[in-house]
Amino acid sequence: xxxxxxxxxxxxxxxxxxxxxxxxxxxxxxxxxxxxxxxxxxxxxxxxxxxxxxxxxxxxxxxxxxxxxxxxxxxxxxxxxxxxxxxxxxxxxxxxxxxxxxxxxxxxxxxxxxxxxxxxxxxxxxxxxxxxxxxxxxxxxxxxxxxxxxxxxxxxxxxxxxxxxxxxxxxxxxxxxxxxxxxxxxxxxxxxxxxxxxxxxxxxxxxxxxxxxxxxxxxxxxxxxxxxxxxxxxxxxxxxxxxxxxxxxxxxxxxxxxxxxxxxxxxxxxxxxxxxxxxxxxxxxxxxxxxxxxxxxxxxxxxxxxxxxxxxxxxxxxxxxxxxxxxxxxxxxxxxxxxxxxxxxxxxxxxxxxxxxxxxxxx
Amino acid sequence: xxxxxxxxxxxxxxxxxxxxxxxxxxxxxxxxxxxxxxxxxxxxxxxxxxxxxxxxxxxxxxxxxxxxxxxxxxxxxxxxxxxxxxxxxxxxxxxxxxxxxxxxxxxxxxxxxxxxxxxxxxxxxxxxxxxxxxxxxxxxxxxxxxxxxxxxxxxxxxxxxxxxxxxxxxxxxxxxxxxxxxxxxxxxxxxxxxxxxxxxxxxxxxxxxxxxxxxxxxxxxxxxxxxxxxxxxxxxxxxxxxxxxxxxxxxxxxxxxxxxxxxxxxxxxxxxxxxxxxxxxxxxxxxxxxxxxxxxxxxxxxxxxxxxxxxxxxxxxxxxxxxxxxxxxxxxxxxxxxxxxxxxxxxxxxxxxxxxxxxxxxx
Numbered sequence: 001x002x003x004x005x006x007x008x009x010x011x012x013x014x015x016x017x018x019x020x021x022x023x024x025x026x027x028x029x030x031x032x033x034x035x036x037x038x039x040x041x042x043x044x045x046x047x048x049x050x051x052x053x054x055x056x057x058x059x060x061x062x063x064x065x066x067x068x069x070x071x072x073x074x075x076x077x078x079x080x081x082x083x084x085x086x087x088x089x090x091x092x093x094x095x096x097x098x099x100x101x102x103x104x105x106x107x108x109x110x111x112x113x114x115x116x117x118x119x120x121x122x123x124x125x126x127x128x129x130x131x132x133x134x135x136x137x138x139x140x141x142x143x144x145x146x147x148x149x150x151x152x153x154x155x156x157x158x159x160x161x162x163x164x165x166x167x168x169x170x171x172x173x174x175x176x177x178x179x180x181x182x183x184x185x186x187x188x189x190x191x192x193x194x195x196x197x198x199x200x201x202x203x204x205x206x207x208x209x210x211x212x213x214x215x216x217x218x219x220x221x222x223x224x225x226x227x228x229x230x231x232x233x234x235x236x237x238x239x240x241x242x243x244x245x246x247x248x249x250x251x252x253x254x255x256x257x258x259x260x261x262x263x264x265x266x267x268x269x270x271x272x273x274x275x276x277x278x279x280x281x282x283x284x285x286x287x288x289x290x291x292x293x294x295x296x297x298x299x300x301x302x303x304x305x306x307x308x309x310x311x312x313x314x315x316x317x318x319x320x321x322x323x324x325x326x327x328x329x330x331x332x333x334x335x336x337x338x339x340x341x342x343x344x345x346x347x348x349x350x351x352x353x354x355x356x357x358x359x360x361x362x363x
Numbered sequence: 364x365x366x367x368x369x370x371x372x373x374x375x376x377x378x379x380x381x382x383x384x385x386x387x388x389x390x391x392x393x394x395x396x397x398x399x400x401x402x403x404x405x406x407x408x409x410x411x412x413x414x415x416x417x418x419x420x421x422x423x424x425x426x427x428x429x430x431x432x433x434x435x436x437x438x439x440x441x442x443x444x445x446x447x448x449x450x451x452x453x454x455x456x457x458x459x460x461x462x463x464x465x466x467x468x469x470x471x472x473x474x475x476x477x478x479x480x481x482x483x484x485x486x487x488x489x490x491x492x493x494x495x496x497x498x499x500x501x502x503x504x505x506x507x508x509x510x511x512x513x514x515x516x517x518x519x520x521x522x523x524x525x526x527x528x529x530x531x532x533x534x535x536x537x538x539x540x541x542x543x544x545x546x547x548x549x550x551x552x553x554x555x556x557x558x559x560x561x562x563x564x565x566x567x568x569x570x571x572x573x574x575x576x577x578x579x580x581x582x583x584x585x586x587x588x589x590x591x592x593x594x595x596x597x598x599x600x601x602x603x604x605x606x607x608x609x610x611x612x613x614x615x616x617x618x619x620x621x622x623x624x625x626x627x628x629x630x631x632x633x634x635x636x637x638x639x640x641x642x643x644x645x646x647x648x649x650x651x652x653x654x655x656x657x658x659x660x661x662x663x664x665x666x667x668x669x670x671x672x673x674x675x676x677x678x679x680x681x682x683x684x685x686x687x688x689x690x691x692x693x694x695x696x697x698x699x700x701x702x703x704x705x706x707x708x709x710x711x712x713x714x715x716x717x718x719x720x721x722x723x724x725x726x
Binding site for chain 2: 207
């Protein structure tokens with residue numbers, strides 16, 4: 001079993017200090033912070049969660065070694081559920097996308113990546129990393145992807161779904177070029193709703209957190225349409241785009257609209273050779289969390305079938321956040337379980353198969 | 364059969380001149396226009412349809428009496444399909460929402476409404492009107508709703524889905540108060556993506572028209588969440604909110620998210636007494652066009668069932684626009700047809716029943 005959205009936390013963003021190069025070390029050590037010392041610099045969402053984001057049973061700073069979030073993750077997730085792999089997605093690192101100063105944002109992303117490589121990946125063979133970049137600095141992001149994209153522990157490039165523009169936009173071409181060159185998929189994780197990024201919904205700012213949270217999928221919908229329309233998958237036939245923490249059930253309705261509108265007006269995008277839904281099936285992957293739970297399971301099942309869920313879905317728990325999905329509660333068809341809980345991620349991220357692992361153990 | 368989205372066109376916005384009061388008549392007659400003389404003042408979408416919006420078989424200005432769009436509508440729609448009623452939604456009138464000057468926007472809305480009452484409603488007993496208001500001027504909108512909301516030909520208050528804020532926001536309270544007072548539902552029709560209104564998608568501006576058009580539903584999603592979360596239907600138990608031209612299949616996935624997030628964080632909105640999906644079933648109505656057409660009809664049917672489509676859906680053709688839905692092609696379950704094509708609209712808009720019509724004819 002592979003969990004595709006596990007948040008490796010820090011006790012304080014000050015852990016990044018040794019990894020931030022000058023002059024940006026001064027920004028973090030002495031400069032303005034959006035909170036007390038240890039806060040991570042980002043333009044915070046104006047929609048504030050009234051209960052906080054973390055599960056209450058997750059290691060609190062006062063409980064012993066404040067640096068050891070890994071131990072909590074190991075016992076509460078890796079060992080408890082017998083995971084083969086956990087794909088780490090950072091905690092606030094993707095929020096670098098909200099900063100106006102793209103160079104500082106890239107410096108923070110580099111520091112996070114180096115901290116991940118130094119402090120997390122060596123601790124457990126089951127951990128894999130996501131290479132965080134600052135999308136508002138496409139050239140800087142491309143340099144970072146080429147610098148560290150070949151690291152054997154890194155399995156994807158990671159940005160927030162909150163963005164200035166949809167990710168198919170030519171503005172981001174350097175990121176796609178670099179990701180294709182190093183052979184990594186590009187993933188967007190729900191987040192980055194603030195700062196320089198676009199309002200995350202289509203009719204102005206919602207008011208309440210639960211209202212806003214339900215609507216944050218609109219950020220993901222726009223990226224799906226954009227990467228397809230701009231021909232990312234014609235330009236890079238091996239590319240995959242992964243959406244993390246956006247839920248799944250909205251995808252078919254969007255693809256039906258995209259197919260209908262494309263059929264009527266395909267002359268706008270002559271580089272496309274297939275229907276939007278066909279690109280989605282082969283090139284877009286969605287992590288399952290937060291998995292929808294309607295009263296009538298059949299209604300969800302129809303949506304899962306319509307999106308070819310057996311091929312498209314990747315199990316994710318979102319550990320240790322408030323809306324954590326227990327793998328025991330994800331209700332996909334029995335004959336899909338191996339694909340959704342393991343094989344799709346293993347293929348996407350080129351993780352050794354069970355057979356390979358057994359061979360390595362006896363080598 | 365009742366068609367809930369029929370566009371009554373004008374040959375030129377100059378038809379409004381006799382109905383625009385000073386000083387705004389000068390704005391329209393001598394002032395700046397976003398096009399040649401006769402253009403309607405609005406902040407136009409930056410997403411330009413590469414083929415134009417109108418069906419090519421609809422009356423062109425060179426074909427005879429340029430004022431008589433009614434005749435085309437009568438032969439091509441009312442008579443052809445044997446409609447009992449057509450709910451007129453204007454052509455560009457809802458685009459007043461895009462103007463920075465709310466007072467001018469309200470003056471144009473008033474002129475449109477008076478033109479509708481003078482030139483359209485008297486021509487055919489089958490026509491009903493929508494009272495267009497400028498939502499960026501809530502007090503002016505409320506005055507207009509009270510001025511003309513009691514007209515027997517007016518069946519709803521109408522705004523664009525493009526907006527500065529979601530419509531549950533307290534900013535719009537005067538509009539809801541007035542609509543409740545005159546006993547009209549409030550409808551939002553797809554449009555208003557430009558000018559002062561919010562970017563219509565959640566991750567920045569899309570590029571192509573077909574891409575953008577597929578995503579414009581994000582404006583409607585935000586309003587559904589907002590009017591529920593802010594308790595519009597607790598404050599006005601008889602109120603209905605109608606979404607026009609947003610399609611339908613995305614609604615269940617949104618409601619599943621809203622229900623889950625509300626259940627977790629309901630303390631944010633203590634005035635709510637029911638689940639978001641329960642409010643939606645009783646108080647939200649969706650017009651059918653553009654009706655989704657997936658390859659597997661069963662997938663759409665599951666979505667229709669999940670949204671209680673028999674109660675929620677209102678047939679609409681969007682005549683005479685490019686993506687017109689022929690009523691013969693709308694594939695809802697046979698036992699739903701009377702409700703979707705007639706009864707739901709008849710109840711919502713308090714239109715005389717067939718029996719009442721027969722009685723009137725023989726009186």
